[in-house]
Amino acid sequence: MADEALFHFLHNELIHYAYKSAEQGEVENGRCITRLENMGFRVGQGLIERFTKDTARFKDELDVMKFICKDFWTSVFKKQIDNLRTNHQGIYVLQDNKFRLLTQMSAGKQYLEHAPRYLAFTCGMVRGGLSNLGVKSIVTAEVSVMPACKFQVMIQKM
Amino acid sequence: LSQQTNTLNSELFTLTYGALVTQLCKDYENDEEVNKQLDKMGYNIGVRLIEDFLARSSVGRCHDFRETADVIAKVAFKMYLGITPSVTNWSPAGDEFSLILESNPLVDFVELPDNHSGLVYSNLLCGVLRGALEMVQMAVDVKFAQDTLRGDNVTEIRMKFIKRIEENLPAGEE
Numbered sequence: 001m002a003d004e005a006l007f008h009f010l011h012n013e014l015i016h017y018a019y020k021s022a023e024q025g026e027v028e029n030g031r032c033i034t035r036l037e038n039m040g041f042r043v044g045q046g047l048i049e050r051f052t053k054d055t056a057r058f059k060d061e062l063d064v065m066k067f068i069c070k071d072f073w074t075s076v077f078k079k080q081i082d083n084l085r086t087n088h089q090g091i092y093v094l095q096d097n098k099f100r101l102l103t104q105m106s107a108g109k110q111y112l113e114h115a116p117r118y119l120a121f122t123c124g125m126v127r128g129g130l131s132n133l134g135v136k137s138i139v140t141a142e143v144s145v146m147p148a149c150k151f152q153v154m155i156q157k158m
Numbered sequence: 159l160s161q162q163t164n165t166l167n168s169e170l171f172t173l174t175y176g177a178l179v180t181q182l183c184k185d186y187e188n189d190e191e192v193n194k195q196l197d198k199m200g201y202n203i204g205v206r207l208i209e210d211f212l213a214r215s216s217v218g219r220c221h222d223f224r225e226t227a228d229v230i231a232k233v234a235f236k237m238y239l240g241i242t243p244s245v246t247n248w249s250p251a252g253d254e255f256s257l258i259l260e261s262n263p264l265v266d267f268v269e270l271p272d273n274h275s276g277l278v279y280s281n282l283l284c285g286v287l288r289g290a291l292e293m294v295q296m297a298v299d300v301k302f303a304q305d306t307l308r309g310d311n312v313t314e315i316r317m318k319f320i321k322r323i324e325e326n327l328p329a330g331e332e
Contacts, residue, residue, distance in 0.1 A: 002171035002263055003238045005210050009203045010174055015200060039177040046173040076170055114273075 002086070004078065011101060014039065015117050033120045040124020047076070047125070050131040059154060064133050067090050072129055077101075090155035094126075102147035115143040119151075126151060172266050179279060189276030196278070200285020201292075208290040211237065219294075224248075224317050226296070228254050230287070239263050243315070259313040261308060266324075270307050279307050287317065295323045 001052070018032040058064045069081035083095035101118050119141035127139040136156040143149040178199075183194045211217075215233050218297035220226040227245045236242050241263060247256040264280045278284075284300040291298050297320040 002240065003162060005207070006238050006296045007171045009210075010171065010178070010208055013203055014174070014178060016202065017195075035181070039174070039181055042177045042180070043170070043173040047169060047174075 003058075008101065008104070011121060014121065015068065016156040019117065033116060035126070036120035037124035040121035040126075041131070042124075042127035044125035044128025044130075045132045046128075047072070048129040049124075058133070061135065062086070063089075064130065064135055065094075065153065067133075068126060068129060069094055072126075075127065089158075092153040092155075094153065096151070097148045099147050099149045101145065102149060112143060112146070115146065115149070116141070119143070119149060123151065126153065169266070172264060175227075175264055175282065176268060183274065183277070189225075189274055189278075193276070193278045193281045196281035197285040197288075200282035200287075202285075203282070203287035205287040205293050207238075207286060208293040211290065222291025223252060223255075225292070227257075227317070229259055234290075247316075249318075255317055255321040256303065257315040257317065259315070262313045265307050268307065275308070278302050278305065280305070280313070283315065287315075292323060295325060297321050297323050 008122060014036060018035050032073065058067065061080075065086070069084050073079065073081050074092075077096070077100045079098070079100070082097045083093075084093075085093045099119075101122065102115065123139040123141050127137055129130045130137045130139075130153070136158050138154045139151060140154075141149055141151045169196060179192070179196070182195050183189075186192050186195065211234055215237060217229055217233055220229055231243045231245045235257075241259060241261060243257040243259045245255055246258055248254070262280060264283070270277065270279065278301075280302065284302065287300045288298055299318040299320055301316055302314065303316040304310035304312055306313050
């Protein structure tokens with residue numbers, strides 16, 4: 001079993017790699033974010049593929065989201081999502097008050113501009129996990145005050 | 159559930175590593191470049207990982223290369239990858255040894271595609287070891303001598319002590 005720290009170090013290195021040869025600017029930043037998100041997507045798919053082999057099928061969409069918030073989040077981040085909200089029309093907001101991949105950075109408003117790159121991979125993981133559970137989505141994230149962040153999942157009708 | 163959780167956690171790193179290698183193979187023209195990149199990234203991880211290791215392991219300063227080898231195999235590998243490679247094949251001068259891994263957690267479910275015969279899939283590990291040891295004043299050369307992914311029976315990492323490093327050189331990043 002690989003230690004959690006290894007993943008954190010590797011994740012940081014992925015971000016460093018994605019941005020290493022990138023020029024400044026919106027477009028380039030967008031590309032880097034997309035790359036990280038795509039890598040996360042593949043990992044999310046892979047995680048769900050193995051994890052839910054023996055688990056019973058889910059009742060409905062909300063059940064799937066609860067699974068992400070509890071089981072999936074605990075397995076990946078050693079804690080559950082702190083708060084789940086939904087408008088019951090396909091939009092879910094997952095709040096993590098102490099997001100593990102942000103706790104290394106200073107708490108508060110410093111480095112806020114860099115936060116998106118630390119969230120991109122995880123957004124991809126969620127999207128990938130959902131994808132393998134038969135749910136198509138768009139996942140974004142925002143940080144207001146580190147290390148708290150919110151992941152927004154928009155279910156796409158297939 | 160805890161058993162499932164353990165399985166999942168291990169796969170998170172393994173899967174992420176796989177995604178990285180896949181991405182690098184897309185970004186670089188040849189396997190040699192990918193190997194180099196993996197080594198560099200491993201190095202960057204190693205120079206930070208050593209602090210985490212020293213903080214969590216309460217291992218003191220190693221007096222010689224043999225002690226270092228034991229700590230790497232029995233403490234570090236165990237802590238980070240959950241495996242304990244064996245330390246063998248010491249050179250007569252005591253400056254070179256092998257780590258034999260019966261199983262390599264990085265390569266679960268991995269198959270090398272035909273057109274990547276030069277890829278050293280787990281090369282990140284070599285960089286990690288090199289970077290970590292550099293931070294404790296040891297310059298070493300690390301490479302894979304055998305690889306189960308390439309058809310060998312075991313995975314063998316060969317480590318060679320090059321020299322002691324002066325204390326006040328700043329940490330590099332590659």
